[in-house]
Amino acid sequence: MSRKILVTGGTGYIGSHTVVELINAGYEVEILDNLFNSKITVLNRIAQITGKKPKFYEADLRDKATLDKIFNDTQYDSVIHFAGLKAVGESVEKPLEYYENNIGGTVNLIEAMRAHGVKKIIFSSSATVYGVQESPEYVETMTTGGQLANPYGRTKYFIEEILKDTCTADPEFQVALLRYFNPIGAHPSGLLGEDPNGIPNNLMPIVMRVSDGRIEKLAVYGDDYPTADGTCRRDYIHVVDLAKGHMAMLDHLKPGVAIFNLGTGQPNSVKEIISAFEKASGKALPHYIADRRAGDLPEFWANPTKAKVELGWQTELTIDDAMRDTLKFLEHEKQQSLSQK
């Protein structure tokens, strides 16, 4: 069986960690990314870790002709599709860009796959598709698409539906919808991590910028939620565990649509994340209590049982591991920028 895989968004945060796992497992990996939110230097970092530099196409999923050429060049066995825009606030300001990039790009990708007989795809979905539920423990059987708070979340929901329809039209298609909870951490080598271009809006990239002084203080969005310490609780999953979830999924693809939560099942509060970071760094993290952020839910986490039973996958790393690896990545980045001065 061919082991050739195309990874869209493969120089991004989750994609790059997954590429490392794929190469280490013997897959032949090619990456397609337009570098909108990632850096070309990630390729050298992947090579440093694995000993192999993957073939790279600097290309945009919205460019149909280039996609066709890429699929002409190589007969892939499967595609792992990470590429997309993911800034929630920006998606409210620029909904059409999000629909064009995320949905338009995915439709082009599926068309290219169909035209070249590639029928296996793993898609990066999100816990956001669950919207508001009665229980904060999300299970794959819950309905999706209700009360989604923003266009970003709707693109994930719509893409899930588009992939389901693709399977109905062609029963040979093998689709996996992986619903990620909150990815954090970095590669234990310190060579890969989350380094978004522009101003971040997720918790850990902001914590990282506060710790090295690029941001003065972390605003904790509300401490009056109905949780033990009053701050919101989320299911933070180490990015290496998340990457390994894709490996397990590849081994279990079969015709039709498979849906899995990838999370730990154990929520942590914002205050617990701050404490874990402070413990790992040995320094206080400057922060203050701010107003609630619109659209935030008090708490939610994954029920990860289905992935454990059917894929034989479960998380192994802790939030302390994630903080340690994040600090290693920050230290490596600091050394790199000093050596370039």
Ligand code: NAD
């Ligand atoms: P990321 O921004 O680091 O990676 C996405 C990559 O896709 C970037 O390298 C970007 O340059 C590329 N890209 C975007 N649009 C493209 C296009 N039109 N053509 C080619 N390349 C394009 O994000 P990430 O955190 O690694 O997330 C990967 C996927 O997982 C995304 O689809 C995201 O929505 C999803 N996801 C992320 C999280 C999270 O918290 N990080 C949670 C749930 C789901």
Ligand code: UD1
């Ligand atoms: C957010 C998105 C969600 C998306 C996910 C991953 C919103 C409402 N939801 O989820 O759609 O799938 O990112 O990209 O944006 N926090 C602070 N201060 C900060 C930043 C965050 O206190 O400066 C808190 C938040 O209130 C939240 C937690 O930290 O409780 C995690 O926030 P974040 O990383 O943005 O993830 P989510 O809100 O879970």
